Amino acid sequence: MRAVQGERQDHGWQRQVADARERFLTQQDVSADIVREPILASWSRSHRRGVEADRIDLPYVTDLDTDSPLVTCAAPILRQLGEQLQSEPVSILLTDAQGVVLDRVDSDSAIARYLDRVDLAPGFSYAEKWVGTNGIGTALSEGRPVLVHGPEHYAENLERLACAGVPIKHPVQGTVLGALDLTSWAGQSTAMMQALAGACAERIERGLLNTAGLTELALFREYLKTSQRTNGVVLAVNGDVVMMNEQARRTLSAADQHSLMEWAADVRDESAPVTLICDLPSGLVARLKYRPVNGRRGQLGGVVEVRFSKQPTAEPAVLLPRQNALPGLVGSSGVWQRCVAEVESCYRSREWLVLSGEAGTGKLALLRAVLARHDPAGHVRVLNGEDTRAPAAVDAWLDEVAAELEEDGALLIRHAERLCAEALIGLGDLLQAHALGGSTDGCWVALTLSTGPSGPAPDTETAAYLLPHFPHTVAVPSLRHHSEDVPELVPSLLAGLGRGHNLRFGFDAMQQLTRAPWPGNVAQLRSVLLELLNRRRSGTVHATDLPAEARSATRRQLSQLEALERDAIVRSLSSHGGNKTRACAELGMSRATIYRKIRDYGISGM
Template sequence: MEGGPFASDEVRAPILDSWQRSRFFGVDADRIEAPYNAEFDPHSRLVTAALPVLDRLAEALQDTPMCLILTDSRGRVRERRIGDKALHRHLDAINLAPGFSYAEEFVGTNGIGTAAENGRTAHVFGSEHFSERLQRVSCAAAPIRNPVSGRMLGLIDLTSWQHTASPLMVALVREAAADIEERLLDIGSERERAALRAFLTSRRGSSRALVTFTDGLLLADAAATDMLGPDDHRRLRELVADPEGLRAHRMLLADGRTVQVRGRPVEDGSADGGGAGFLIELRLVPEAEETVPRAPARVPRLAGVAGSSPVFQSAVGQLIQQCRQGRWTLVAGEAGTGKLTLARAAHRHVVGAAPFHVHDAADARAGTARWLQDVYRALAEDAGTVVLRHLDLLPARATAQLHNLLGTTAGRSGWVAALVTLDRA
């Protein structure tokens, strides 16, 4: 890529995308600069679930030039199993060892970092690595997910010499990841497993939005996630405290819509017939079916924000709802209308003291690469609010890079708001 144009059809699409991200991160193709951090919990759920799987596979692979690696969700190596002395020395030399991070932003394209970035299995063979230091090896890595929430907990990687690599490495890491996820489910409480089984079984046969509650767990499908905010979750928990109310109940949502609520308890399968939680079905009630006229939802007053017109109050209400649900939002308005003030006030109202990052696209004029790197790091924190201010000032090329960057972090839980000034002079 440094030498100039090349035929993109000669490179697999996931590898080409990863090379472009590596260039964006400013990765040095000639050196390995993996940061080191030895602090981690050796008794975490992930490690506890993975150790028996790693030990079993390591025994089966002990006479082969293969290395098994377990990392956390950010690509930091936590466990390594390797029997081949030459490969052991080489991996030490390139810092593919416990405590070092193999995230793409530090070492470029590689099985671990690319799988973490894309959230799916990745295989990188020899010369496909961005760094020349890594091109003597090949690797395949698969994500390990929490079987209840679906959140990525870590990755399992298989690394070999480039000349001994096999496409079967991909199948092996996928199977190993599935084994670890099964053990994670076994480690979970019987109540969590019963709630998960009820949720999955009902989801296959229902077209309605589904929610499952236990003492410490909430499961929601995509329809329920879009429908409910934190206030609605609290109201549902109040309803499950009185199971009689779940047989047939209508509930007013925070956004003013009405839903039909039907629920049933989920038993944990124990001898004493204990309850695991409640499974709830939600159906939006069309306005024509509502027996009582819908009262307009009261829009809360935001500190530091003035305005009482119906149009302004509607905008405030929509912004609060977007922030509550973590929906990425575009806020457009004329210069000086207080878009940043409104976004900050909505953030404080909904999430209080959570981080609030502002990245002004006007600062990208001094260097888009550094600005985009700062945005990426804020998004990667997966918490709090990220505001992209004056986005209309971002150069066209950087806008395309930002689009790709946002695509890699689309699953973050915090709010993202983009501010655009209309009719800029």
């Protein structure tokens, strides 16, 4: 094979891509004319996962499954290809579905030594979450063949390489078993690398087909026949496997695919044809026609053909018309509207409710808004679980609860997770006594319960004493899970602050606010807007005008020291017009350190 001197191998192109990667790592705009879409998408995933671009630190697996059907089928094929490429600087790699290298065949000692140096060797995982954009990890993440050349790699240590990766799929089940990758020097890569990798992967898949069971093969043949006579979505199911054709994978979202598989699994044991109509998460209506497949030993499973309608069978009950929006609240995303609908449903049925979610998501505001809409003149009392921690405060606090339970209206207890042990027991007793009194009217009670970012369950005592009295728990989504509502939230929050009517937000500023992770949720967004208002109250706001807190894309809550360091970097970069060399000198940091800090803190707009 002879190296191709084309656009991908042009040094000018490589320099452009390397510059684009540096811009990306410092949160600057990158032109899609320079960086290919799948590469840019992979860079974004790598950044979100916190992958280090200036070093490689990979997990190592000591107990490799070298006796699996994948390794057994692939071994002779890899050896044969290695012999054919003996005079070429190419290594052939086989990985499992997690990107762990299972086998490597080298045709050149120099590239083999370099691959050892960057841990591209058996036992190490080259999944995208560990090393960023690369032929193996990105092919597995994308589920399709990928060519990554030179500086398109996320990690600097891999710039000298070109990698062509192809997923290997189970020929019957369709699941990804691993990847086949050809790696060469970036300056000597060939136009045939991806084609060779694809052909090699196909040979491995054909070998795997010969190892499949008779039941799987019979069902697979029927699935293939159905797929060939229709251009629509086709699934095949039995107790062990679910197959889905490429049309489904290419045209449906992951949520819709998962929903279809669940519906298909529900009818897999039916012995007669069945037709189902179901609504998918995207709003599409799916018509599933299930047909059983029988063999000599009985039913083997079934094949499902799917047709779609763009209109739902009925308006989803969870969506609220915008004209009926809650007073003082905004948000039209599906996840927010579903939450609102569930809370309103609980109030209308007078069923007591626990509202859980991260701090700052607006749990109390949502409860107040529901009450303001349905009973604007009604009595509302808010008590705080935190208040029970004051000395000698528990008895008075419980007396207030007891009095409110005898009143019509609503009792809202916020920060239930902060109740002291004595108050927790006392509140449980009061709620139990109220329930034993048989009163179904009167006071409506709701608790708010703050959880951490991962949404942990309430502690044992809270669960034991309080939750049995509340038929429903509704989770309020974190702002990062309905970030499409940020453009509505910003003007609403500014209006609530009583200022900012003359402020306009440029596209870059609103885009930055929308993509920020907001670990402090709506409360943090409000705080950022208040800080902005303290500096300016009119004109157009751009990304560079936003407080440092809003220009950080880190998904975790920073410590006080980290926040101070981030703010210092932002101020220095701003004062030097984004010049990192001058900022390094002022801050006493090396360029490598400031680039790492910019990436770690997600600083953008510089």
